[in-house]
Amino acid sequence: MSDIRLFPILGVPRVEPGDDLSRLIVEACARAGERFAAGDILVVCQKVVSKAEGRIVRYTDVEPSPFARQVASQGEDKDARIVEVVLRQTNRIVKMDRGHLIVETGPGWVCANAGVDESNGISEDTVILLPEDPDASARRMRDRIREETGVEVAIIVTDTFGRAWREGLLDVALGAAGIEALLDLRGQQDLNGRDLHHTVVAQADALAAMAGLLMRKGDGIPAAVIRGYGFAPSEAGAAPLVRARANDLFR
Amino acid sequence: MSDIRLFPILGVPRVEPGDDLSRLIVEACARAGERFAAGDILVVCQKVVSKAEGRIVRYTDVEPSPFARQVASQGEDKDARIVEVVLRQTNRIVKMDRGHLIVETGPGWVCANAGVDESNGISEDTVILLPEDPDASARRMRDRIREETGVEVAIIVTDTFGRAWREGLLDVALGAAGIEALLDLRGQQDLNGRDLHHTVVAQADALAAMAGLLMRKGDGIPAAVIRGYGFAPSEAGAAPLVRARANDLFR
Numbered sequence: 001m002s003d004i005r006l007f008p009i010l011g012v013p014r015v016e017p018g019d020d021l022s023r024l025i026v027e028a029c030a031r032a033g034e035r036f037a038a039g040d041i042l043v044v045c046q047k048v049v050s051k052a053e054g055r056i057v058r059y060t061d062v063e064p065s066p067f068a069r070q071v072a073s074q075g076e077d078k079d080a081r082i083v084e085v086v087l088r089q090t091n092r093i094v095k096m097d098r099g100h101l102i103v104e105t106g107p108g109w110v111c112a113n114a115g116v117d118e119s120n121g122i123s124e125d126t127v128i129l130l131p132e133d134p135d136a137s138a139r140r141m142r143d144r145i146r147e148e149t150g151v152e153v154a155i156i157v158t159d160t161f162g163r164a165w166r167e168g169l170l171d172v173a174l175g176a177a178g179i180e181a182l183l184d185l186r187g188q189q190d191l192n193g194r195d196l197h198h199t200v201v202a203q204a205d206a207l208a209a210m211a212g213l214l215m216r217k218g219d220g221i222p223a224a225v226i227r228g229y230g231f232a233p234s235e236a237g238a239a240p241l242v243r244a245r246a247n248d249l250f251r
Numbered sequence: 252m253s254d255i256r257l258f259p260i261l262g263v264p265r266v267e268p269g270d271d272l273s274r275l276i277v278e279a280c281a282r283a284g285e286r287f288a289a290g291d292i293l294v295v296c297q298k299v300v301s302k303a304e305g306r307i308v309r310y311t312d313v314e315p316s317p318f319a320r321q322v323a324s325q326g327e328d329k330d331a332r333i334v335e336v337v338l339r340q341t342n343r344i345v346k347m348d349r350g351h352l353i354v355e356t357g358p359g360w361v362c363a364n365a366g367v368d369e370s371n372g373i374s375e376d377t378v379i380l381l382p383e384d385p386d387a388s389a390r391r392m393r394d395r396i397r398e399e400t401g402v403e404v405a406i407i408v409t410d411t412f413g414r415a416w417r418e419g420l421l422d423v424a425l426g427a428a429g430i431e432a433l434l435d436l437r438g439q440q441d442l443n444g445r446d447l448h449h450t451v452v453a454q455a456d457a458l459a460a461m462a463g464l465l466m467r468k469g470d471g472i473p474a475a476v477i478r479g480y481g482f483a484p485s486e487a488g489a490a491p492l493v494r495a496r497a498n499d500l501f502r
Binding site: 170182213242 | 254255256257258346348349351353360361411414415416417418419420421422423432433434436450451452453454456457458460461463464465467480491492493494499500501502
């Protein structure tokens with residue numbers, strides 16, 4: 001196994017709705033003297049993907065329901081209009097306690113506040129929603145980068161989620177293109193020739209978590225590259241990372 | 252921010268109880284033409300740490316309690332003697348359903364089967380326990396590597412855990428020395444000058460997850476190096492990653 005190299009993509013300008021994000025990233029790489037290489041994994045945070053796709057809500061225009069007002073009144077410093085936006089993105093409330101609202105949203109992501117993001121928005125009165133279909137977003141970026149550069153890269157679209165049982169946030173993969181999200185090592189044997197049980201690795205989440213350390217929010221670094229990591233291509237996206245509710249002991 | 256480089260440490264021999272693991276790793280690096288550099292993060296899987304520390308139980312000598320037999324009878328292919336070993340490592344059962352036994356063990360880790368590991372053992376009739384105090388294990392390795400090489404590295408001791416809500420396993424940090432486990436970005440501001448709420452990153456878990464992709468179990472690669480990642484030193488270990496039960500919505 002050869003070395004793996006990671007680097008952040010610096011100098012991406014502030015992304016606005018309608019921007020060609022892939023092109024902005026390719027241009028920022030070029031300015032930094034970097035070029036994509038085949039087999040690179042480009043990790044991009046959902047916020048810039050959402051912004052480019054116009055997934056923005058002016059929450060000051062939103063009329064909160066009575067339930068949203070009720071929820072907001074239980075948290076410190078919660079705005080009922082933002083709670084209303086969250087509830088409109090919510091399939092199901094997983095846990096509502098001590099001012100936290102952990103919900104199932106989109107294709108089954110379990111996260112705080114449906115991933116609705118109040119920071120780094122377009123302006124003070126807007127919030128950003130998660131991409132509608134981050135696997136599709138990832139595929140579009142992969143195709144667009146191939147058009148721009150002639151190079152086939154894999155894409156992982158990430159967001160920063162909390163977890164049960166452990167402190168601290170980790171970036172996880174919401175969308176993917178061109179890379180297997182789960183790495184299935186079942187069937188391999190251990191050093192004693194015993195089958196390795198249950199060894200399905202959340203490969204795309206591990207890559208997202210590491211890249212997340214390079215994509216510092218306060219510094220406006222929305223993307224990073226992982227180079228030299230061998231992986232199998234796949235068109236299944238990040239959907240396999242979502243545990244079906246029927247198989248989940250904690251939902 | 253400069254580039255980050257990751258590489259697996261190949262050629263570490265099979266670890267036996269009483270082995271000087273740090274020295275085995277230093278020697279394997281030397282054979283591979285690598286030397287530790289100041290600021291390197293050495294990530295080591297708990298299995299070899301546990302083996303070197305003799306955290307091995309011959310489960311065929313263990314007498315299962317009636318409860319262990321009862322639990323074993325509900326799972327496919329569960330050995331009541333191994334369940335007994337698991338229960339002896341368990342503070343509290345978090346979830347017991349569909350053949351899974353998710354417990355709180357050690358200083359509050361929530362994981363399947365108390366981390367008791369049936370694969371890559373010393374022999375067919377043994378299982379491996381988690382290290383008693385992986386932060387202490389990490390500190391000892393850091394000190395020992397300093398003695399051997401004169402170089403100060405940070406250490407992360409990992410295990411592979413499942414998660415709520417998402418498929419696939421990730422390596423997490425059970426122990427650490429010389430590096431902050433949590434990276435607290437609170438107080439920083441976003442690009443609009445708005446405070447970044449709730450941004451405490453599980454830095455050591457992200458590093459563990461990525462290194463876990465290089466430490467392939469079937470291939471007997473027990474350690475990896477992360478070089479060029481800037482971090483603040485800390486003597487707090489990995490304990491801050493454990494969410495106290497009182498703060499946990501899911502326990």
